[in-house]
Every structure is written in structure tokens, then in C-alpha cells.
Amino acid sequence: NAGVTQTPKFQVLKTGQSMTLQCAQDMNHEYMSWYRQDPGMGLRLIHYSVGAGITDQGEVPNGYNVSRSTTEDFPLRLLSAAPSQTSVYFCASSYTFTGSNYGYTFGSGTRLTVV
Amino acid sequence: KNEVEQSPQNLTAQEGEFITINCSYSVGISALHWLQQHPGGGIVSLFMLSSGKKKHGRLIATINIQEKHSSLHITASHPRDSAVYICAVRNYGGSQGNLIFGKGTKLSVKP
Numbered sequence: 010n011a012g013v014t015q016t017p018k019f020q021v022l023k024t025g026q027s028m029t030l031q032c033a034q035d036m037n038h039e040y041m042s043w044y045r046q047d048p049g050m051g052l053r054l055i056h057y058s059v060g061a062g063i064t065d066q067g068e069v070p071n072g073y074n075v076s077r078s079t080t081e082d083f084p085l086r087l088l089s090a091a092p093s094q095t096s097v098y099f100c101a102s103s104y105t106f107t108g109s110n111y112g113y114t115f116g117s118g119t120r121l122t123v124v
Numbered sequence: 125k126n127e128v129e130q131s132p133q134n135l136t137a138q139e140g141e142f143i144t145i146n147c148s149y150s151v152g153i154s155a156l157h158w159l160q161q162h163p164g165g166g167i168v169s170l171f172m173l174s175s176g177k178k179k180h181g182r183l184i185a186t187i188n189i190q191e192k193h194s195s196l197h198i199t200a201s202h203p204r205d206s207a208v209y210i211c212a213v214r215n216y217g218g219s220q221g222n223l224i225f226g227k228g229t230k231l232s233v234k235p
Contacts, residue, residue: 042222051128051210051225067222097165113157113223115167 011036015100015116022090022123030085030119032100038114040103041083045069045096046118052099058083090123097121127151130211130226137233143198145229147211150192157223158185158196159210167210170196201233 016031034041042057044067054067058077072094074086083102087094098119104111129148137143147156158170171178171185173194178185182201187194198205211226 044225049227051126051227052212052223053225054222057222099167101167112169112172113159114169115159118165118167120165 013100013102013114013116015098015119017119018117019120020122022087022121024090024092024123026087026090028087028090030087030098030100030121032083032085032116033081034083034102034114035081036102036104036114037080038102039080039105041077042067042101043073043075043083043085044099044101045094046099047096055085055098087121092123095121095123126226127224128211128213128226130209130229132229133227134230135232137201137231139202139233139235141201141233143201143205143231143233145196145209145211145231147194147196147226148192149194149211149213149224151213151215151224153213153215155214156187156194157212157214158194159212161208161210161228163207170209198231203233203235206231206233 013034039060043055044052046052053069055073056075058064061077061080064075100116101113103113127150131146155174157172159167160170161167173187182199184197208228208230210228212223
């Protein structure tokens, strides 16, 4: 089925460990983005990409890295996990960055706990 | 002040009631999105608006660009409508294209 695939769905990390959250889409979407969702707050943008080879920081980029080597994949790397990174993470994609006529497709989310 | 404000934060309704969720924003936008997040967490796009009104089944979304306000209406509400409804705007300037999210409205529909 076409859509955005996120893995894993759940993850527990120890403080200081690193890991990669995977995000893949098969809709040839130009724009991909990562958000975190915390209780009492709206989704906040971590990093985004407007095409292969192009990434930029969002509102809360510290402690996270991204790369976009292909149109399909946009992994999010936690370099050295901290308890403050305990959150639910969503990947989303859209056909284009600047057009106003295209909706977003969200992945199913990754629930990350850092102990 | 948040750039996207939703009201109410929480809403409890009886099955069959007409429901309205409001969204106000303070930035220039190219589009406004209404999203639904069910318990268990997945986010689904309901509507994308840049003007006027859209309808899908029992859901209606309206936007007033001059007043910077949008409403999501649910007619004949049902327990399966219980979810968090999120308003998000696509910013017109700055980091153009990125969404700015409201904090969501948690709706509970009782049978």
C-alpha cells in the first residue's frame, strides 16, 4: 500500500545510546519531515527535506541528525539519547514543499522511551 | 502566544450531537489542515483548505481567511469520532511550506 512507513513502532533506549528511526515513502513525494509530539504540546518540527540531498533544521533540531540520499528515505538519527528525547516521533511527506494544494501523509509513529 | 490556537482543548458530547472545533491563527498561510489522531496514535489528514468550505461525509470544514479562523464541524456525532483533532497551518513566509500545529482538541463522544 502507498504511504509512509515508519520503523520501529516502539523503542526503549538507555541514556547515551544512539539509534536511527527509519522513514520511507513510495509516493515520490518531494517533501519529507520529522516531528516530535509531547504531552500538552503541538507537534514540533525537528528536521525537514525538500528533496534528495537537501535538508534543513526545524524548531527543535538539537540532538538529531538527518540525511536524504534518496527521494524515498529520510532517516532520523539520535546521536546520544537523553531522557528529554522521550517522545512520540512522526514522519510525514507531501508532494511538494511550496505548493498549497497538496496534503500531508503521516507515518504511524514511533514511541521512544529513553531511560 | 501560540501561532495556532484551538478551542476547546477538551470536548465531551453525547452521541448524535453537532460538534464544532475552532482554530485561530496569527500568521500568513497558504493552506490550513485538519488532522485526526486516534488513540493508538496514527495521524490522518481530514481536510486541506485555502478558502471556503469542504465537506466529507459528516465532517465539514470552513475557513475565513480575513478573520484567520477555521472551524471543523461534525454532524450526528458517533463514539467512533472520539479522537484528537489537530489544526495545522502551512506557513506562507519564513520556513515556507512547513506546518505549524495547534495543540489539538480531544473529543470524546459518549453513547
